[in-house]
Amino acid sequence: MKQSTALKIAAGVAAAAIGGAVLYSRATRPPVINKKVPEPAKPVDxxxxxxxxxxxxxxxxxxxxxxxxxxxxxxxxxxxxxxxxxxxxxxxxxxxxxxxxxxxxxxxxxxxxxxxxxxxxxxxxxxxxxxxxxxxxxxxxxxxxxxxxxxxxxxxxxxxxxxxxxxxxxxxxxxxxxxxxxxx
CATH class of the missing domain: 2.40.128.20 (Calycin beta-barrel core domain)
Structure with a gap:
């Protein structure tokens, strides 16, 4: 196998892994329960x-x-x-x-x-x-x-x-x- 083909396969596998991780991450986040989160109401001591x-x-x-x-x-x-x-x-x-x-x-x-x-x-x-x-x-x-x-x-x-x-x-x-x- 040529080096450029091997690099393309490796890049494709890496992209799929990253894409899968992003999808997994998004899939495991809870849904939004407030689309307009307010700024904190007051200072904290x-x-x-x-x-x-x-x-x-x-x-x-x-x-x-x-x-x-x-x-x-x-x-x-x-x-x-x-x-x-x-x-x-x-x-x-x-x-x-x-x-x-x-x-x-x-x-x-x-x-x-x-x-x-x-x-x-x-x-x-x-x-x-x-x-x-x-x-x-x-x-x-x-x-x-x-x-x-x-x-x-x-x-x-x-x-x-x-x-x-x-x-x-x-x-x-x-x-x-x-x-x-x-x-x-």
Whole structure:
């Protein structure tokens, strides 16, 4: 076989593999539940945002599929980045993912870039809104495919949970597309 033919075959295989990966990636992303994701509603006091959060609901995604008892813990690192530890339970087994975030919008602290897979891949993390007392938060990103509803308590009072879900709708998200997270 000529070298140019071998190179064409290799290039074709590589293109097919990349194309397949792109199709796979697109096929595994959740559908859009908000075509016009709003900018974050207010600034974030990072010191008050840090700590442990319990997931109340989320738009189901492949990296959290089926997880319950989901928590997120944020801590400030010496270098100014934020440590992110997400964990959840599936079939009695605890799964933990550790990442790091940087502040992407230093004016409001409401937009971060988070990486769980090293510096080559970062995702947007926007605190779209939060309680004045930092007792709840709604987190998303600009594509409208991902959304998390968080609270400081594993099972917050019903009135607070209803208030937050109403706010989810006010921000333009389909609350009925969310999966309620079972805690405890």
């Amino acid at each position: 990072l010191a008050r945002y840090l700590g442990k959060w319990y997931e109340l609901a989320r738009h189901e995604n492949r990296f959290e599929k089926g997880l319950d008892a989901v928590t997120a813990e944020y801590a400030l690192l010496d270098d100014g980045r934020v440590s992110v530890i997400n964990s959840g339970t599936l079939n009695g087994e605890r799964s933990v993912s550790e990442g790091k975030a940087i502040i992407a919008d230093e004016v409001t602290n409401a937009k971060l870039k988070v990486s769980f897979f090293g510096p080559l891949y970062t995702g947007d993390y926007w605190v779209l809104d939060h309680g004045d007392d930092y007792d709840w938060a709604i987190v998303g990103e600009p594509s409208g495919r991902y959304l998390w509803v968080l609270a400081r308590e594993a099972v917050p009072p019903s009135a607070l949970a209803q208030k937050v879900m109403k706010r989810v709708e006010e921000l333009g998200f389909d609350r009925w597309a969310l999966r309620i997270t079972r805690q405890g």
